[in-house]
Amino acid sequence: MANLKLGKLPDRTPSKITISVSAELNLALKGYAALYRQTYGESETVAELIPFMLAGFLEGDRAFAKARKEGLPGAGASEKPRRQSASTSDDPLRGG
16 A cells, blocks of 8 residues: 555535524624625525534634644644544544
8 A cells, every 4th residue: 555645535525413592603603604705796595605614713712723733621622633434524624
């Protein structure tokens, strides 16, 4: 087997999550989608925008990033990729 510098890519299968939000947050999300459409000239649904909003939030949270780097339990610690089944991923931010 070849010794590639790039390891096996993680599972990138999307996971569906269903949540309930307040009426106020729902209106704010719709307003954000409308501003996005006005700004970029492309229409995206709230459901299409939310994953990118959440990823940006988590990537910007310094305490969470530190916890992940230190490998603290429950923080989605980024560690060297392991061989895994096609249905799991070590890093939800990069894995989908």
